[in-house]
Amino acid sequence: MTTARLHAVEDGPADGPVLVLGPSLGTDTGLFDAQVAEFAGTHRVIRYDLRGHGGSEVVAGTCTMADLARDVLALLDGLGVERFSYAGVSIGGAIGQQLALTVPERLEKLAIIASAAQFADPPSWPVRARQVREQGTEILVPSRTGTWFTEEWAAENPKAAERLLQMLRDTPAEGYAACCEAIGTFDVRDRLGGISTPTLAIAGAEDPATPPDMVRLIAEGIDGAEFVVVPGAAHLPNATDPETVNAALRRHLGS
Numbered sequence: 001m002t003t004a005r006l007h008a009v010e011d012g013p014a015d016g017p018v019l020v021l022g023p024s025l026g027t028d029t030g031l032f033d034a035q036v037a038e039f040a041g042t043h044r045v046i047r048y049d050l051r052g053h054g055g056s057e058v059v060a061g062t063c064t065m066a067d068l069a070r071d072v073l074a075l076l077d078g079l080g081v082e083r084f085s086y087a088g089v090s091i092g093g094a095i096g097q098q099l100a101l102t103v104p105e106r107l108e109k110l111a112i113i114a115s116a117a118q119f120a121d122p123p124s125w126p127v128r129a130r131q132v133r134e135q136g137t138e139i140l141v142p143s144r145t146g147t148w149f150t151e152e153w154a155a156e157n158p159k160a161a162e163r164l165l166q167m168l169r170d171t172p173a174e175g176y177a178a179c180c181e182a183i184g185t186f187d188v189r190d191r192l193g194g195i196s197t198p199t200l201a202i203a204g205a206e207d208p209a210t211p212p213d214m215v216r217l218i219a220e221g222i223d224g225a226e227f228v229v230v231p232g233a234a235h236l237p238n239a240t241d242p243e244t245v246n247a248a249l250r251r252h253l254g255s
């Protein structure tokens, strides 16, 4: 059990309600620029890089979702944050579920975006981890178009698409691989009923990685959870349709 030192960026008033933003596999804090633009007026927004991603420490070897959640708690403890709301995309949303199960007393509101209680095809994740350790993250770049965002969105937003793909190229192979292993062993399907934090689950209608039915399963498992589908969006709806995602988050988080 190791804790990694996480890189984080803060925006908004220091005395505002805290909103923590957790990114997806192979991305960094830049994934949330559009959420910061919306929420830094009302919230102390803290966005972090996953272990082994962006500016965060690379810890060699495998890890679990519980380790990744502990990284976030160590970061927040260091910043003096006790209570917070949390929104996370994909693996970032899985970390959110883990936090809701382990520190419910610290969590005010939870938003789970394009995520799963168990990701598809668990045995494929250690295989992907090995491939990336051997060949780097570059091998995954072409297939992220169609997964992270639609071909149409990429054609209309080439600079934004390239910026997201550059985050993946910049991710250290070991950091990416370790997070793949955490994804492969993550399974809280039987524990969703234990989450008491008010929850919003958001899916991209065109997401092949965590399709709407997979996200709906989270919402159905958590008492009172709201479920929203973003039309035309794939796996990163917060980046490709920030207006829709920000509006849903604003309704959920309040002002």
Ligand SMILES: O=C(O)CC1=CCC(=O)O1
Residues within 6 Å of the ligand: 023, 024, 025, 026, 089, 090, 091, 092, 119, 144, 147, 183, 209, 235
């Ligand atoms: O494989 C991807 O890029 C999609 C994904 C699954 C978990 C995650 O964080 O991203």
